[in-house]
Amino acid sequence: MPFVSFVKALRAGQSVQFPLEAKSLEYARGLDAEDDLGHLRDQFLIPTRGSLKKKALNGTLLGKGPNGATTNQDQDDNTPSIYFVGNSLGAQPKAVRSYLEAHLETWASVGVNGHFTQYDNSPLVSWQDMAEDCATKSAAIVGASPGEIVIMNSLTANLHLMMASFYRPTEKRHKIILEWKPFPSDWYAIQSQITLHGFSPATSMVEVQPDPSPNNFYISTATILSTIDAHADSAALLLLPGIQYYTGQLFDMPLITRYAQDRGIVVGWDLAHAAGNVELALHDWNVDFAVWCTYKYLNAGPGAIAGAFVHERHGKVGRDGSGKAEFRPRLSGWYGADKSVRFNMEKEFQPTAGAGGFQLSNPSAVDLASLSAALGVFGMTSMARLRDKALVLTAYAEWLLDGVLAGDGNGGDGGPPFRIITPRSPLERGTQLSILFGEGLLERVSKRLVENGVVFDVRKPDVIRIAPVPMYCTFVDVWKFGDIFKEAMNSK
Ligand SMILES: Cc1ncc(COP(=O)(O)O)c(C=O)c1O
Secondary structure (H helix, E strand, C coil): CHHHHHHHHHHCCCCCCCCHHHHCHHHHHHHHHHCCCHHHHHHEECCECCHHHCCCCCCCCCCCCHHHCCCCCHHHCCCECEECECCCCCCEECHHHHHHHHHHHHHHHHHHHHHCCCCCCCCCCCHHHHHHHHHHHHHHHHCCCHHHEEEECCHHHHHHHHHHHHCCCCCCCCEEEEECCCCHHHHHHHHHHHHHCCCCHHHHEEEECCCCCCCCCCCCHHHHHHHHHHCCCCEEEEEEECECCCCCEECCHHHHHHHHHHCCCEEEEECCCCCCCCCCCCCCCCCCEEEECCCCCCCCCCCCCEEEEECHHHCCCEECCCCCEECCCCCCCHHHECCCCHHHCCCCCCECCCHHHHCCCCCCHHHHHHHHHHHHHHCCCCHHHHHHHHHHHHHHHHHHHHHHHHHHCCCCCCCCCEEECCCCCHHHECCCEEEEECCCHHHHHHHHHHHCCEECEEECCCEEEEECCCCCCCHHHHHHHHHHHHHHHHCC
8 A cells, every 4th residue: 555655654744765666667557556536537638649749730639530530640649648737737627628518509599698597407607607606616726715716817917906905015014025036927017016106126025035055946934934024024015926836846835924924914825836736725824815827737728717815804895884885995897896786887886795806807708617617627536635646646756756866877067967956845845846957958858758748848948847747647657757757868
């Protein structure tokens, strides 16, 4: 029963020593046999080695032509790729197609009536209720009540909307604490918010730096806390990623949230790389707000509609003495208005209580249908089970990569040919491993990986990121990746 004992050790923060026979394909197959989430892979369309070579659409989902007929030599390889890029774009859940078809049939058949009617034999609720339905399906994924979640817009747009409400700088408190290498969109959003409020990014942006040692990317919790202390009187907002996109470092969200809030700082999290990847408890952690996209670990498709969390205490709607609604200031739109009055077309904004009151527009039913299908797969399991599997998959990938290093000796410059820059502690990372190559290696190794059907992501000049996502990746995938990687490292 190695799988269960590995989970136990990894959940306790220990690293796992795989036995020597773990180098064999048979061993990987054994781990897959023990994995009770293996059936979830059938819910997805994993690009094949053949379909990845498509130059033109041919009316089929993967490589083969209609009824399995050969399309052309190149596209005829139905071997699944090693799809290790769910940290960038999740694989397509099969259900997306039927949900979209249901939506299209509804729209074609009943037109505008689809807004308010739920049809038998449809996986969808009425268009009006779809965003709330997706919020309900997201609740267990992010650890919040459905009323604390709103499904709308895209990640950066939601970041701006949240900052409009939660970043209220004053002469005394105007700084935003962020990390040194945020995703550029977060940087631009923060910078522009500061400028819009009439402050200067030079004095209002505080970047938490990695601990100073050569080539270090790791940011310790102690460094984050001491940065908070250093700016405790002047920071208005702390905005960090739950998981850092470049290194895959998972931050201690509950501790950092508490520490900053105790010093009067509002706390928001960008969960682009954390939602659907690691267990979250946004409500219990008392997070003020959070935002995430749904196209990475949540598999809703490129640019799909995003999510935002607003803690219940910020979403309350009260009444003043004259019966006027009282609520947290925000940028408002008609879809944030309570359903009971939304269509009265009045000038007075009366928000829905909760995060739904931050909704702006009538959300896209196409987007919501896709997200609803993708979230349905999460409903077949739990984040705890996905995390269990992810811990072992990632540790196995790490162990195989370390094996390549041990067998490979030094790179040309005397240093190791590559380095895993993702934290070694299983509790400080999600599914992703980031690999930093020695000079000149990235191109050669990447080419070999691509030729051998590995789909991954490159951050030039010298990093690749791989993510063996537990929902549809297998231990055999990880083993094959290790084998191909070794061959790629040794190729000339
Ligand atoms: C951490 C992070 N923030 C922001 C974004 C931008 O997201 P969007 O284009 O959906 O606004 C991304 C996209 O990958 C991201 O990874």
